[in-house]
Amino acid sequence: MSVHIGAKKGDVADKILLPGDPLRAKYIAETFLENVFCYNEVRGMYGYTGTYKGEKISVQGTGMGIPSVSIYVNELIQSYDVQKLIRVGTCGALQQDVKVRDVILASTSTTDSQMNRMVFGGIDYAPPADFNLLKTAYDTGVEKGLNLKVGNVFTSDSFYRDNGKELFELLARYNVLAVEMETTALYTLAAKYNRRALSVLTVSDHVLTGEETSAEERQTTFNDMIEVALETSIK
Numbered sequence: 001m002s003v004h005i006g007a008k009k010g011d012v013a014d015k016i017l018l019p020g021d022p023l024r025a026k027y028i029a030e031t032f033l034e035n036v037f038c039y040n041e042v043r044g045m046y047g048y049t050g051t052y053k054g055e056k057i058s059v060q061g062t063g064m065g066i067p068s069v070s071i072y073v074n075e076l077i078q079s080y081d082v083q084k085l086i087r088v089g090t091c092g093a094l095q096q097d098v099k100v101r102d103v104i105l106a107s108t109s110t111t112d113s114q115m116n117r118m119v120f121g122g123i124d125y126a127p128p129a130d131f132n133l134l135k136t137a138y139d140t141g142v143e144k145g146l147n148l149k150v151g152n153v154f155t156s157d158s159f160y161r162d163n164g165k166e167l168f169e170l171l172a173r174y175n176v177l178a179v180e181m182e183t184t185a186l187y188t189l190a191a192k193y194n195r196r197a198l199s200v201l202t203v204s205d206h207v208l209t210g211e212e213t214s215a216e217e218r219q220t221t222f223n224d225m226i227e228v229a230l231e232t233s234i235k
Ligand SMILES: O=P(O)(O)O[C@H]1O[C@H](CO)[C@@H](O)[C@H]1O
Pocket: 019, 020, 021, 063, 064, 065, 088, 089, 090, 091, 159, 179, 180, 181, 182, 218
């Protein structure tokens, strides 16, 4: 057991999918995995292990934002030796040509979080996706006929903000594709511990047009993203 995960060491696979929403973890486990068992219910942050096409794989909710995802990624790496970590999250689109339900692969992330500035003494570290995971996910998506977008995403410390319009317009001008809340932490911790990480994101709402998906759709569905992540994890 670690502080926030009630699993025995061998209960967690070396590859894992990481949705922010624990009910998305439950949906993924029940819909896509075989031989499934639940290894974590601590704080309702469900974690499951099962098999996908015969390969052992886990799926763990991370909660929202950098502090929460950092707890789970630290414990998954340090206590359970997880090697390959793929976030399956939602995001808000910042570009006109990025549509609701599109799938984005985050090649890097920009953040307003102070976390990395504290770690790197004021330097702006650029957190990268693992190139092999990124290429595999891209090739897998193209094979499935998906119009994947690849690029920079904004990992925000706040979902609600007063100066949103100006900031989002500025980021959009600099080609940032979308806003979410965890990728910077995932990529930075993967680099720190020499693990492989990727964020695969479904656009759940559009910051410019106001179009959005329902809470139920955010919790379930988004199957294109999940299939790309599962296939990438076993290739
Ligand atoms: O759907 P998840 O994976 O939680 O991701 C996005 O949704 C949450 C905000 O609603 C934040 O965690 C953001 O990153």
